[in-house]
Amino acid sequence: MDALMDKPASRRRPRAGAVASAEAGAQEDLSLGLLNSLVGFHLRLAQDASFRSYSRRVGLRDLKPGRFAAMMVIYNNPGVNQTALGRAIARDKSTVTPLLQQLERQGLISRSAQAGDGRSFQLHLTAAGERTLHELLEVALEHDRKLDEIVGDRKPDFIALLKRIWREVG
Amino acid sequence: MDALMDKPASRRRPRAGAVASAEAGAQEDLSLGLLNSLVGFHLRLAQDASFRSYSRRVGLRDLKPGRFAAMMVIYNNPGVNQTALGRAIARDKSTVTPLLQQLERQGLISRSAQAGDGRSFQLHLTAAGERTLHELLEVALEHDRKLDEIVGDRKPDFIALLKRIWREVG
């Protein structure tokens, strides 16, 4: 198993400061070793970069990815309840509650009692919510267009892989 | 732009409870609409799933992905300083500090003053650190093997895409 621990021999004990003094663009200068071949590591960095980029774009108009996803699901599944929504976006119901409370306070969604079941709410977007979603969608698509440029025609394949990871690794 | 907002007509106003009553495996039952074609959304879910899976595996032995990545970089770049390390793993130096303090307290890394520059530390793994990294690496590889199964021979391509996202979208 020691092959796992191999690192470039020339790096074993570099003269002091050789690596440490690399300043700008350091991430290219540093060796990542095996880290470089781990899907999980790159998944983390890519997601991180994508998230930050989206946040920057959407920044002024407030609203974060989690809320955007929630609104999309409500839009596409009017009347859905909180628990099912949570499952759809892979978040616990206790995470969903404050999210929806905020959206409701902002007048973007409505929560109405369900006829048959007194425990659930039916979730709907308000007119204002649809307008907001519309704007957010444009920002999201603009952001994703940037990703599209990178992914190109491998996009369907790429998304299929990400879906399988989500479903099979979780 | 209204094509953006299209949703399945049959879902426009489902009879009450139709969607909300879907319980197990709800994420397949709910329509994600355009969300489904956004790279960013799937990136988020896939990363999330991968992270949770890794945490579960490594759980008992403590230590999270961020720390693992830091140890890998130190291992592969002995003598690196904290700022450069931060850049390599895409984290601010103020995020790196407590991380390294903990690793030092646990005897996994050493921080020694640098000859030429009194401001920097040189980071090295201790013998215990190398042993721990070795174990963690096995867990990480085991985890990544699961991802490998999914990605298959598209792995180089897949990683290349993730890297480009990280570098170009950030």
Add this chain to the structure above:
DNA sequence: TATTGTTATACTCTATAACTATA
């Protein structure tokens, strides 16, 4: 008993800004 939603609580990760000490 099981489920929906709420709350209390706590934890992890992260960054910004202000600081010290060096350069």
Add this chain to the structure above:
DNA sequence: TATAGTTATAGAGTATAACAATA
């Protein structure tokens, strides 16, 4: 002035567990 590292602080996001109302 500029850089390395630390600290104080704050904020996002999340989950677990206990709970009330309802099924």
